[in-house]
Amino acid sequence: MSNVAAHPTLGALAGGRGLSGAALAYRPFWWEAAPRTAAAPTQLPAVADVVIVGSGFSGLSAALTLLRAGRQPLVLERDVPGFGASTRNGGQIGSGNQKFRVQHLIALRGRTKAEALLREGVLMLEYIAELIAAEGISCAFSRCGRFRGAIRPEHYEAMARDMEDLKALVGVESFMVPRAEQHREIGTDLFHGGSVLPGDASLHPGLYHAGLMRRISELGGSVEGGAGVTGITAEKGGFTVATARGTVSCHSIIIATNGYTDNLLPELGRRIVPVGSALIATDQIPEARFAGLMPTGRMYGNTNRVFSYFRAAPDERRIVWGGRVGRFSNPRSPAAYGHLARDLLATFPELADIPVSHAWDGQIGYTYDEVPHLGRTHAGIHYAIGYCGTGVSRSTYFGHKIALQLIGSPQGRTAFDDLAFPTYPAPPIARRAVPVVETWYRLRDKFNF
Numbered sequence: 001m002s003n004v005a006a007h008p009t010l011g012a013l014a015g016g017r018g019l020s021g022a023a024l025a026y027r028p029f030w031w032e033a034a035p036r037t038a039a040a041p042t043q044l045p046a047v048a049d050v051v052i053v054g055s056g057f058s059g060l061s062a063a064l065t066l067l068r069a070g071r072q073p074l075v076l077e078r079d080v081p082g083f084g085a086s087t088r089n090g091g092q093i094g095s096g097n098q099k100f101r102v103q104h105l106i107a108l109r110g111r112t113k114a115e116a117l118l119r120e121g122v123l124m125l126e127y128i129a130e131l132i133a134a135e136g137i138s139c140a141f142s143r144c145g146r147f148r149g150a151i152r153p154e155h156y157e158a159m160a161r162d163m164e165d166l167k168a169l170v171g172v173e174s175f176m177v178p179r180a181e182q183h184r185e186i187g188t189d190l191f192h193g194g195s196v197l198p199g200d201a202s203l204h205p206g207l208y209h210a211g212l213m214r215r216i217s218e219l220g221g222s223v224e225g226g227a228g229v230t231g232i233t234a235e236k237g238g239f240t241v242a243t244a245r246g247t248v249s250c251h252s253i254i255i256a257t258n259g260y261t262d263n264l265l266p267e268l269g270r271r272i273v274p275v276g277s278a279l280i281a282t283d284q285i286p287e288a289r290f291a292g293l294m295p296t297g298r299m300y301g302n303t304n305r306v307f308s309y310f311r312a313a314p315d316e317r318r319i320v321w322g323g324r325v326g327r328f329s330n331p332r333s334p335a336a337y338g339h340l341a342r343d344l345l346a347t348f349p350e351l352a353d354i355p356v357s358h359a360w361d362g363q364i365g366y367t368y369d370e371v372p373h374l375g376r377t378h379a380g381i382h383y384a385i386g387y388c389g390t391g392v393s394r395s396t397y398f399g400h401k402i403a404l405q406l407i408g409s410p411q412g413r414t415a416f417d418d419l420a421f422p423t424y425p426a427p428p429i430a431r432r433a434v435p436v437v438e439t440w441y442r443l444r445d446k447f448n449f
């Protein structure tokens with residue numbers, strides 16, 4: 001007889017019942033195929049060419065571009081390499097434009113600038129696709145497309161207008177799926193139809209990260225875990241970087257800490273607010289029941305302000321479902337994930353008996369203007385941060401661009417270069433206010449005001 005504790009079912013997790021003795025793995029499902037390993041600590045070099053702080057997609061993409069340009073980056077990571085959002089995300093890849101509404105962007109920035117930003121967003125998706133192909137990274141990358149379900153009829157109309165604007169301005173292809181036909185895309189009646197961006201993509205975040213790590217190592221680059229940067233001092237001709245494992249002198253620095261940005265550089269700490277996001281992964285769903293849930297095998301999401309995002313794990317019948325974090329609950333307890341199970345069951349009520357194997361969370365880096373930023377601080381330290389929750393393509397692209405800027409290549413220019421990077425009005429309060437703002441948005445989602 002097995003004494004292995006059973007995974008809780010979605011129904012039990014949603015209802016908070018019968019959970020004593022139930023076992024959830026509180027780590028990203030993606031780490032099963034790409035485990036996080038802490039290498040034995042070695043002596044850090046006393047001198048480096050470029051120090052990159054943070055080992056997610058931004059940091060690794062920057063390192064790869066620097067190596068290809070003949071430079072010698074040293075990536076320093078506080079935890080194990082890939083500890084942050086890059087191995088915790090949903091693996092949904094859009095253009096860099098997912099968070100923008102076209103008319104809103106035009107109203108804020110003018111038509112010419114809006115068009116330039118949107119065009120570059122499209123390039124972000126192309127860049128990650130080309131990088132994965134060029135570097136031969138095996139990470140289940142697929143141009144599967146994305147379906148976004150309208151929670152209310154008026155959301156359907158608004159999406160349709162936005163899709164038309166996107167097509168007119170920058171040529172992005174999409175189509176609308178009316179409610180009467182939505183079972184073609186998804187086995188639920190929850191939505192009032194939806195939109196499909198057929199060019200959007202997906203990947204396995206753990207394998208993508210592992211592939212980047214492998215390439216960096218093959219090219220002679222170095223990624224050091226357990227080497228949190230605790231201080232940076234400007235010196236003549238460069239910087240001294242204090243870390244948990246000693247001091248490194250270097251010519252240049254790139255900060256790539258996104259949602260894990262703290263007050264290492266107060267100038268950046270004032271401009272980023274970390275917002276949590278959480279996911280659960282189910283066990284395998286029997287084939288006959290899985291077949292109609294996501295028949296087109298896309299990425300999925302909805303139109304709520306505090307939205308859900310979900311998909312099947314690559315080549316599996318397992319659902320990976322994401323949304324907000326559970327406030328006020330220990331993130332290593334089932335209670336912190338009950339709301340995700342409830343959201344999943346509101347979409348697929350027939351899955352109440354399906355067990356849940358994994359539950360985890362991570363931090364998104366939010367900027368005040370909801371635009372990602374790259375550039376240099378007053379002291380000449382480069383940074384690429386603030387992807388506002390849609391960062392798989394954005395971080396890969398920005399990492400590449402900030403590396404090109406660092407080496408002085410004109411190809412490093414972007415439409416984002418001349419955007420002012422606003423601070424939050426009261427940064428410590430803004431950080432603490434996240435649950436309040438999120439609750440406010442959830443109320444607006446629920447009662448439609």
Ligand SMILES: Cc1cc2nc3c(=O)[nH]c(=O)nc-3n(C[C@H](O)[C@H](O)[C@H](O)COP(=O)(O)OP(=O)(O)OC[C@H]3O[C@@H](n4cnc5c(N)ncnc54)[C@H](O)[C@@H]3O)c2cc1C
Binds near residue numbers: 089
């Ligand atoms: C739960 C979740 C789901 C998401 N889903 C999606 C999705 O489906 N699609 C999408 O496009 N985007 C998604 N995102 C966003 C996306 O994952 C991120 O934008 C992207 O991974 C950011 O990469 P990064 O390299 O900039 O930062 P991260 O991957 O977060 O890496 C930053 C690293 O910096 C390290 N660090 C911080 N301070 C220091 C220091 N002082 N010294 C050394 N190291 C330090 C941290 O430990 C961390 O490992 C999601 C994010 C989360 C959290």
